[in-house]
Amino acid sequence: MNVDENPRTPVTVIGLGKMGTAIARTLVGRGHPTTVWNRTGSRAAPLAALGADVARTAADAVAASPLVIVCLLDGTAVEAVFETIAGAARGKVIVNVTSGSPAQARAAGEWAQTHGARYVDGGIMGDPAAVGSPEVLLSFSGDRVGFDTHRGALEDLGTVGYHGEDAGHAAVEFLAQVAVGYEFLIGLLHTFALITAEGADVVGFAERVAGTVEGYVPLVKSFGEAVAVGEYGPDLGSLHVQRALMDDLVSHREALGMDTVRMREIRRLMDRRISDGHGDQGFSSLFEVLNDERPHRDEAEDE
Ligand code: NAP
Numbered sequence: 001m002n003v004d005e006n007p008r009t010p011v012t013v014i015g016l017g018k019m020g021t022a023i024a025r026t027l028v029g030r031g032h033p034t035t036v037w038n039r040t041g042s043r044a045a046p047l048a049a050l051g052a053d054v055a056r057t058a059a060d061a062v063a064a065s066p067l068v069i070v071c072l073l074d075g076t077a078v079e080a081v082f083e084t085i086a087g088a089a090r091g092k093v094i095v096n097v098t099s100g101s102p103a104q105a106r107a108a109g110e111w112a113q114t115h116g117a118r119y120v121d122g123g124i125m126g127d128p129a130a131v132g133s134p135e136v137l138l139s140f141s142g143d144r145v146g147f148d149t150h151r152g153a154l155e156d157l158g159t160v161g162y163h164g165e166d167a168g169h170a171a172v173e174f175l176a177q178v179a180v181g182y183e184f185l186i187g188l189l190h191t192f193a194l195i196t197a198e199g200a201d202v203v204g205f206a207e208r209v210a211g212t213v214e215g216y217v218p219l220v221k222s223f224g225e226a227v228a229v230g231e232y233g234p235d236l237g238s239l240h241v242q243r244a245l246m247d248d249l250v251s252h253r254e255a256l257g258m259d260t261v262r263m264r265e266i267r268r269l270m271d272r273r274i275s276d277g278h279g280d281q282g283f284s285s286l287f288e289v290l291n292d293e294r295p296h297r298d299e300a301e302d303e
Pocket of ligand 1: 015016018019039071074078080097100125
C-alpha cells in the first residue's frame with residue numbers, strides 16, 4: 001500500500017538546518033501541505049514565504065501531519081526534541097534522517113514504539129542543493145508499514161532504498177558507504193604522497209588511476225558474493241603470487257620515511273591466510289582472517 005500516490009500527503013519537517021530546509025522546500029515544491037518547526041524560529045521564515053505552516057512548538061508540528069520527518073544535528077538533538085513530542089507521537093510515522101549510529105536508531109525505534117508511533121530511520125547521502133533529484137541517495141530501515149505508507153513522499157526527496165525492519169540497518173548502510181569512501185581516499189592520498197616524494201607526476205598518475213579504478217568495479221560485486229558464500233577464487237592472482245610483492249611495497253614506503261601500516265596489515269593477513277593453507281586463494285579470502293580476528297559481539301561489549 002502506498003497512500004502517498006496522492007502527492008498531497010501532509011508532512012511535518014522538524015529541524016531546519018541546511019538539510020532540513022532543503023527537505024521542507026522540496027516537499028512544498030511537490031505540493032505537500034508542509035508544517036515546519038525549528039528550535040531557532042527565525043530559520044522558518046523563508047519556508048513560510050514559500051507556503052509552509054510554521055508550528056509554535058515541536059509537539060504542535062507533530063500533531064499537524066501523519067508523516068513527520070526529523071532532520072537535526074545529531075542524536076543528542078533528537079533525544080532533546082523527542083522528549084518534547086512524546087504526547088503527540090501516537091499514530092504518527094516518524095522518519096528520522098539525522099545521521100547517527102545503529103544503536104541510536106534502535107533506541108529511537110524503541111522510544112517510538114513505547115509512544116505508539118511507527119519509526120523509520122534514514123541516512124542521506126548527497127548535497128542539500130541536490131535534494132529532490134535522483135543523485136541524492138536515501139537509505140531507510142525500520143517499520144515496514146510506516147515506510148510503505150509514505151514511500152511516495154520519501155521518493156520526492158531522491159533515490160530511496162529500504163534495508164529491512166531492523167531500524168539500525170539504514171545507519172549501517174550509511175556508515176559503511178561513508179567508510180568505503182574514506183578507506184579508498186586515504187589510500188589514494190598516501191599513494192599520492194609516495195608519488196610526489198619520488199618526484200613523479202602526480203596529475204598524470206591520478207589520470208591513469210582514474211582509468212584503472214574502473215577495473216575494480218566488477219571485483220566489488222564478486223568480493224561481496226565470495227564473502228557471502230565463503231568461496232574464494234584466485235581473484236587478483238593467488239596469495240602466493242601477491243605475497244611476493246608485499247616486501248617491496250613495504251620497503252619502498254620505509255625508504256621514503258612514509259607510513260607503512262596498511263601495507264604491513266595486508267602482508268600480515270596474507271601470511272596468516274597462506275600459513276592456514278589457503279595460498280591458492282585470492283585477495284577476497286583475507287576476509288576470513290579479518291572475520292576470525294574480530295572479537296565476538298559479547299566480548300567487544302565487555303571491554
Ligand atoms: P545544520 O545546518 O547544522 O542544522 C542542524 C539542525 O539541528 C538545526 O535545525 C538546529 O537547530 C538543530 N539542532 C541542533 N541541536 C539541537 C537541539 N539540541 N535541539 C533542537 N534542535 C537542534 O545541519 P544539517 O546540514 O541540516 O544536517 C542535519 C543532518 O543531516 C545531520 O545529521 C547531517 O549529518 C545530515 N546530512 C547533512 C548533509 C549536508 O551536506 N548538510 C548531507 C547529508 C546528511 P537551530 O537552527 O536552532 O540551531
